[in-house]
Amino acid sequence: MERRPTIIDVARTAGVSKSTVSLVLRNSPQVKEETRAAVREAMAGIGYVYNRSAANMRSANAGLIGLVINDLRNPFFTEFATSLQMALSARGYAAVVANTDEDPALQAQVVSAMIEHGVSAFIISPAYGDEQATFGPIARAGIPAMQVLRMVMPDTESFPFAAPDYLTGSRVATEHLLTTGAKRIAFVGGVEGRAVTNERMSGYLEALASAGVEPLVMSGRASRAFGREAAGRLAAEFAEADAALCFNDLVALGMLSGCAEIGRAVGSAFKIVGFDDIEDCAQVYPTLSTVRCDIAGFGESMAETLLAWLEEGILPPERTRTPVELIVRDSSRAGS
Amino acid sequence: MERRPTIIDVARTAGVSKSTVSLVLRNSPQVKEETRAAVREAMAGIGYVYNRSAANMRSANAGLIGLVINDLRNPFFTEFATSLQMALSARGYAAVVANTDEDPALQAQVVSAMIEHGVSAFIISPAYGDEQATFGPIARAGIPAMQVLRMVMPDTESFPFAAPDYLTGSRVATEHLLTTGAKRIAFVGGVEGRAVTNERMSGYLEALASAGVEPLVMSGRASRAFGREAAGRLAAEFAEADAALCFNDLVALGMLSGCAEIGRAVGSAFKIVGFDDIEDCAQVYPTLSTVRCDIAGFGESMAETLLAWLEEGILPPERTRTPVELIVRDSSRAGS
DNA sequence: CTGAAAGCGCTTACAG
DNA sequence: CTGAAAGCGCTTACAG
Numbered sequence: 001m002e003r004r005p006t007i008i009d010v011a012r013t014a015g016v017s018k019s020t021v022s023l024v025l026r027n028s029p030q031v032k033e034e035t036r037a038a039v040r041e042a043m044a045g046i047g048y049v050y051n052r053s054a055a056n057m058r059s060a061n062a063g064l065i066g067l068v069i070n071d072l073r074n075p076f077f078t079e080f081a082t083s084l085q086m087a088l089s090a091r092g093y094a095a096v097v098a099n100t101d102e103d104p105a106l107q108a109q110v111v112s113a114m115i116e117h118g119v120s121a122f123i124i125s126p127a128y129g130d131e132q133a134t135f136g137p138i139a140r141a142g143i144p145a146m147q148v149l150r151m152v153m154p155d156t157e158s159f160p161f162a163a164p165d166y167l168t169g170s171r172v173a174t175e176h177l178l179t180t181g182a183k184r185i186a187f188v189g190g191v192e193g194r195a196v197t198n199e200r201m202s203g204y205l206e207a208l209a210s211a212g213v214e215p216l217v218m219s220g221r222a223s224r225a226f227g228r229e230a231a232g233r234l235a236a237e238f239a240e241a242d243a244a245l246c247f248n249d250l251v252a253l254g255m256l257s258g259c260a261e262i263g264r265a266v267g268s269a270f271k272i273v274g275f276d277d278i279e280d281c282a283q284v285y286p287t288l289s290t291v292r293c294d295i296a297g298f299g300e301s302m303a304e305t306l307l308a309w310l311e312e313g314i315l316p317p318e319r320t321r322t323p324v325e326l327i328v329r330d331s332s333r334a335g336s
Numbered sequence: 337m338e339r340r341p342t343i344i345d346v347a348r349t350a351g352v353s354k355s356t357v358s359l360v361l362r363n364s365p366q367v368k369e370e371t372r373a374a375v376r377e378a379m380a381g382i383g384y385v386y387n388r389s390a391a392n393m394r395s396a397n398a399g400l401i402g403l404v405i406n407d408l409r410n411p412f413f414t415e416f417a418t419s420l421q422m423a424l425s426a427r428g429y430a431a432v433v434a435n436t437d438e439d440p441a442l443q444a445q446v447v448s449a450m451i452e453h454g455v456s457a458f459i460i461s462p463a464y465g466d467e468q469a470t471f472g473p474i475a476r477a478g479i480p481a482m483q484v485l486r487m488v489m490p491d492t493e494s495f496p497f498a499a500p501d502y503l504t505g506s507r508v509a510t511e512h513l514l515t516t517g518a519k520r521i522a523f524v525g526g527v528e529g530r531a532v533t534n535e536r537m538s539g540y541l542e543a544l545a546s547a548g549v550e551p552l553v554m555s556g557r558a559s560r561a562f563g564r565e566a567a568g569r570l571a572a573e574f575a576e577a578d579a580a581l582c583f584n585d586l587v588a589l590g591m592l593s594g595c596a597e598i599g600r601a602v603g604s605a606f607k608i609v610g611f612d613d614i615e616d617c618a619q620v621y622p623t624l625s626t627v628r629c630d631i632a633g634f635g636e637s638m639a640e641t642l643l644a645w646l647e648e649g650i651l652p653p654e655r656t657r658t659p660v661e662l663i664v665r666d667s668s669r670a671g672s
Numbered sequence: 673c674t675g676a677a678a679g680c681g682c683t684t685a686c687a688g
Numbered sequence: 689c690t691g692a693a694a695g696c697g698c699t700t701a702c703a704g
Binding site: 004006007018019023025026050051052054056057058059 | 680681682683684
């Protein structure tokens with residue numbers, strides 16, 4: 001618990017001035033190779049560790065990125081946050097992360113705390129509600145911030161938005177279900193009125209409209225529990241439904257369990273397609289067809305985009321849509 | 337993008353000295369109520385935000401906690417990390433979090449980065465291997481650190497350890513399976529030789545020894561994929577097995593899928609008990625019996641323990657075991 | 673109860 | 689290529 005060594009200690013042991021040590025720390029090319037080696041040796045010798053907070057007081061970039069997520073326990077968001085964090089880490093940044101549990105007040109609070117901690121930029125998958133309380137302080141502090149996965153601020157000039165192309169995904173999935181011979185396709189799950197729900201539903205509505213088929217929407221929470229319950233309700237109230245496009249994989253996995261429970265065979269008589277392609281999809285029985293958003297790749301690309309903004313001033317496009325891909329598995333196999 | 341206001345600006349607008357502003361910031365009781373109000377008003381007026389890095393340079397506590405997790409995509413660890421982070425946040429701390437993907441080298445790297453960032457304490461669910469590279473620098477920096485969920489450093493005086501009481505959990509679960517009439521119980525999943533595996537297996541071995549029954553161990557990765565495959569292998573190679581205690585819920589859920597795939601009914605002819613009680617257990621069909629570790633509560637209690645150490649110097653016990661509870665569901669119902 | 677001064681560990685011009 | 693000085697925004701004794 002000694003006082004930690006500083007650049008002054010390093011300078012003394014290496015026999016140079018502290019400015020020189022600072023230059024070595026920042027890999028300046030203007031230090032002689034020999035001197036550089038001596039300094040590094042001194043650092044190792046006395047166990048010097050760089051103090052970023054101190055450095056941050058003079059220059060700007062603290063190397064801290066704030067990662068604020070509406071529902072971190074949901075595997076979809078976990079995957080996103082984890083790949084983003086790892087990509088940042090590989091680039092020398094650390095991530096301060098917070099789960100907001102869909103609570104706008106909590107979100108505003110953690111964002112303020114992160115501003116105090118001096119984060120250099122934000123990636124926010126926002127909760128719905130009271131957007132000003134969160135984005136106001138960020139704007140005032142002049143900190144770059146991207147909204148991802150959900151757009152809550154229309155001002156995408158200040159807060160660029162990026163998300164997978166949900167609309168196309170749901171259209172392609174619906175067309176696929178029609179191709180397999182499904183006559184009555186339900187859209188199951190997703191809280192009514194939310195932007196994400198609307199988007200993931202709109203491709204479905206488009207595809208059905210083109211085919212001249214009536215939609216059948218069963219809104220609800222994006223959870224396994226809802227999916228499970230929905231399987232029963234759908235069978236009871238809309239017996240004619242022979243397929244379901246689910247808001248996300250959790251709902252779809254829940255429906256799979258629900259169908260098992262009521263003895264409904266999935267794949268032949270009843271087809272299910274999920275959304276996101278979380279890991280479980282390939283592991284359940286029957287395996288689950290889904291729309292892959294490559295959320296890990298999305299997280300990595302967000303890290304790139306943000307750092308390009310931060311380091312090189314390359315402003316992200318106002319609205320980015322990343323491609324998605326339909327993955328056909330046993331839950332909606334054409335022949336079966 | 338203006339220069340952000342400092343306490344000097346606040347002092348000027350409030351007509352006091354900057355020391356007074358500092359006292360107000362730290363809620364010192366020695367400032368007159370009137371002055372305090374004036375200062376707060378000035379802060380709000382000019383949009384002052386506290387700069388913790390600067391504060392940290394003089395005093396100690398940065399209010400940053402490092403949270404280092406071996407497998408953040410695993411729902412068990414996600415739940416732990418999320419509840420811990422939220423508890424810290426509620427107490428005014430921010431969490432810098434990193435996933436190490438079971439890579440000791442990556443772990444050493446992120447830990448060093450966090451030390452540079454000045455984290456005040458660590459909670460580490462460590463990867464196996466090269467422990468010195470991670471814990472050496474922490475010890476040298478004199479930063480409080482707890483190892484949780486897995487013990488990799490025997491020196492628990494320096495690095496206190498805490499985890500749920502796995503041994504009791506697996507013993508109780510095994511006794512339960514014996515009670516339901518199971519004659520041949522397999523232990524499925526868990527990488528051979530690891531401390532966690534040994535612990536989760538030891539209660540099983542104890543219970544079987546007491547009952548005079550032979551163990552049947554099928555080691556492997558702690559994943560759904562392994563569980564699914566194991567279901568088939570178990571049926572093929574050890575047809576007499578009529579129950580399985582799984583290393584964790586992922587393996588158990590995988591076995592559930594695997595049993596569905598090979599047409600083996602779970603609950604009656606074949607019983608399954610998982611470990612951890614992740615959310616899915618209550619949602620799948622049949623619902624999964626499991627050993628609940630209350631990992632959310634565990635996360636919260638770790639936050640308390642760590643902050644008590646940090647703020648009040650209360651050293652955690654060297655080794656803590658938190659209670660677990662058997663949750664019986666349909667996958668191992670006695671009567672069925 | 674409030675003010676003036678020093679210092680935390682760095683970086684940044686500016687000299688040499 | 690290297691050194692001496694000032695300053696980042698706070699807190700901490702120390703006076704008053």
